[in-house]
Amino acid sequence: MNAGPGLGASDKLTFLLALVPFLMDHDRISVTDVSEHFRVSPDRVRDAVNLIAVSGIPGETRQYLHGDLFDIHWDEFETNDVIVLTHLVAIDDSPRFSAREAAALIAGLQYLSSLPENADVDAIATLMAKLTRSASAAPSQVAVSGTDARSSIAVVQAAVRDGVQIEFDYLNARGEHESRRVDPWRIQSVDRDWYLRGWCHLREAARTFRLDRMSDLHATDVPTSPRSADTLLPENLFEGSASDLDVTVELPTSAVPLLADYAPHGSAGGKGDRVRRTLRVAHFHGLKRLVTGLAGVVEVVDPAEARAVVRDWAAAGVARYDETEPTVGGE
Amino acid sequence: MSSTIEKNSRVSVEERLFSLVLALIATEIGLTKADILSTVQGYRQRYLPGGDNASLERQFERDKDDIRELGIPLEVVEQQGEPGSNHHLRYRIPKGLYELPADVTFTPDELMLLKLAATVWREGSLSAESQRAMTKLHALGIDSSDPVLGYSPSLRVREASFEPLSKAMDRGQVVAFLYLKPGEAAAHRRQVEPRAVVLHDGRWHLFGTDQDAAATRTYLLSRIVGPVVSVPGALFVEHGVGQGQEALSELEALWTANIAVVSAEPGSDAAVRLSKRRVAGERPADPDASNPHLHQPLHLHYTDLNVLADELAGYGPEVLVRSPDSLRAAVRSRLISVRDAHTDSGVSAHPQAATGADS
Known part of the structure; x- marks a missing residue:
């Protein structure tokens, strides 16, 4: 078989x-x-x-x-x-759901119900009750709520449905603003983050955009161009880049899982219960935010340029507080 | 290998399980283990009358667990007059509890929603389980309405702790793990009765009873930094249904009550991204409030001060916390600690760094 x-x-x-x-x-x-x-x-x-x-x-x-x-x-x-x-023998009806099967569908429905397209909360509640009754045991306690960017989702979704181009100001991952005009194809979400796949008229290529990086988003009345078959969506939203930089950081052994997204690999050094790991990052623009967001846990040790970028970023942040709070200067 | 075993090797696992389910549904009074091992397809080929069938018995125990995991109510009936006697236990699957209730039906629109709900899970056990649920639904022969176009929502469960926690939850098993609490530098061991796993504000949380504190606690799955292990022999009485909703309402109440006021540098990462945050009460967004080019304070809800402080510190000079003071102090001290940790001894931070907001 x-x-x-x-x-x-x-x-x-x-x-x-x-x-x-x-x-x-x-x-x-x-x-x-x-x-x-x-x-x-x-x-x-x-x-x-x-x-x-x-x-x-x-x-x-x-x-x-x-x-x-x-x-x-x-x-x-x-x-x-x-x-x-x-x-026929013995059975003549479909089996019930297991507790976990019902829970998986119910949690999926909860996620959908937080989206603008599925505002019919009553219908979803009825459906959840049916699933609960159709399970052989009380559904497992897995629950899901809430999503951001609702208004952008609604605008893009309407544009996909109507087949019109959209325009927005896009702030890319390096911190640069650009005005974009895009044929929207599909909205994808991964957890709390929302992405638009579409044809970017500025780059003349298929691109993925984060909804939370768009501003001044609006639909136009220009119809989208017919989509060719070779623009199939890749399963993977993100791809590594050859221009990635290696950065060595030091952190407690137990905190290594927090950096799983950056594929940390072993590196010599570290003192006490702290270890060194090398990360691949696309640019320092993102690194300084990552490290400053893990204050007291992660420290950049190499290269010196990366250390300086992080230091300056944090120092500039401290300075803003010192400006607004002149009596509490220094530490 | 004997010819009996060779004959058995042609009976696949699914054929053995299918035959077991059929036999247990067909019986009213139940079958004893000896009945099953000696007569049911897939077992009988390996059964030695009067001999040692220990490995076959273990096979049956595993099969029973697998069948129950699918939501099939495999019952054990004790023989009257012979309590505690293992040899006279009878097994059966009551048809009424096996079948989907006859009065539950689904409309094509509902089926479309369920299909979409099933595709939300792209990986891991929740994906496999929602696909199995869909297989069972397809048995009803309903054709779904057309799916919504241009739409592909998904949830990832990347946290390795998700699977062991949800299994432990279903089995009422106490677990232990290393937890790195936001705002702290070192991880500590926690021993917890897991009661619900919930996704709130984009983060997975474990809701449970901390056994050391003897109190309800909420943990971020992303902060569980070691393996989740079951505490041997430690079981707890399940807290009943509604734990997931209770956890969500608690988090939502906290989230609604906590409001931070921050100023974001117009046009910056912080301004563009923070202005998209969900607003309490589901009121329609004020277009000006979400315009990242206008210099006005943003109101951010949060459930955990330290988690928000970590996030806001990441924005460096792009964000200035106005209130509450505790958050303001938390962000400022994070920035100071990062600055100092990255300042080499004898060299002070560059003075003009303060203006390099977007270097």
């Missing part, structure tokens, strides 16, 4: 248990239709049907005799790729 990589026995069993009641409700259905409905490959459907057709219960005789097994119309299956169940 080959049901593709990454599918555990639990997933296969779930598919078998779901397929039986579905086939019961359809007197005659093609393998193709089943595969489209369940969004699995036709081969996986055929494998499952082959297994169901020879399965059953031990029965009175404990010998798995013919009458204790499922049966299908084999000619239809083998000749026409059509499934006709002719004998």
Whole structure:
């Protein structure tokens, strides 16, 4: 049996248990239709049907005799790729959700309900109640709330729907402002961060923009250009760059996981329970913010230029407080 | 290898599990373990009548757990008159508890929403579990409405602690982990009864009872810096449903009550990004308030002063905290500590650095 990589026995069993009641409700259905409905490959459907057709219960005789097994119309299956169940055993309805399955969907719904498109809170609440009732145990306590950038999401979404270009002022990750005109394709979110994928008319290329870096966002009445097939969206939003810089930092061993996004790797040195790690960063513009945001935990040791950038950034921040609070100068 | 074992190797795991489920649903009074091992497909091929079936028994124990994990109510019935006798326990799956309740139906619109909800999870156990839930929903044969175009929301659970915590929560298991509290420099061990895992304001939180403090505490998953381990033998009584909502309401109440007033340098990273923050009460955003080019104070809600102080310190001179004083002091002391840690002895910070806001 080959049901593709990454599918555990639990997933296969779930598919078998779901397929039986579905086939019961359809007197005659093609393998193709089943595969489209369940969004699995036709081969996986055929494998499952082959297994169901020879399965059953031990029965009175404990010998798995013919009458204790499922049966299908084999000619239809083998000749026409059509499934006709002719004998049923034991089950006739879909299984309930597990506590964790229901929780996963409920948490997903909670996230959706915080988005402008899904403002129908009542409908979502009804749906959550149905899921709770359809679970075999109380759904696990996983809950989700809130999102930022709601107004930008609504503007971009309307533009995607209407097929018009949008314009905005964009502040890039290096701190530079530019006016952009973009064909919006799709809004993507990752946790609290929202991204727009689209065609940038300034760069004449597909680009990803962070919604929280846009200002003066508005839709135009210029229709978007037809999208060519070669502009498929990559799964990965972010790519490393050859111009990345190596920076060595020192921090407590236990704090290393806080820098997981920067792929820290080992580096010699460090004293006491502190270790040194080398990070890849795109530019010091981001590094100074990262390090200052982890005050008292992370210290840059090398290169000297990076240390100086961080020091100046923090010192400039301190200076603002000293300006507004002249009596509390120094430390 | 004997021919019996070779014969068994042709029975796949899913065939054995499927056969076990069918047999346990078909029985009213239940099957004993001996019944199952000697007759059910996938076991019977390996069963030795009157012999040592210890490994087969262990297989059955694991299979039972796997089946229950899928939400299938596998029951154990004790024989009357023979309490405590393992050999006479009977196993069954009551059909009424196995099946989706007959009165629960889903409309095409609801199915579309559920599909979207399932795709929110892109990785990890929540993704696998929502996909399994969708498989079960597809059994109902409902076709969903067209999905919303141009729309792809997703949640990541990158924190390695998520999976062990949610498993421990479901099993009522006390856990221990190293926690690096925001605002502190060293991590400490915490022993916690996990009650809910919630995403609030873009961050995953663990809501639980700290056993040392004997009080409810909230932890940021991103600050759990060591492995989450189960404390052997330590179980706790579950606190009932609604823990997740309770945790969220507490965080939301805190978030609504705490307001920081900050000034951001017009046009800076801080001004552009902080002006997009969610506003309490869901009132429509005032267009001027979110215009990053206007020099006016921003009102930011927060749940944890130290987390916000870390974030605001990262903006360096782009942000000046007006109030509250505690936040102002926290940000200022962070900036001082970063400045001093990066100032080499004998060399003082460059005086003109103060004006280099966006170097």
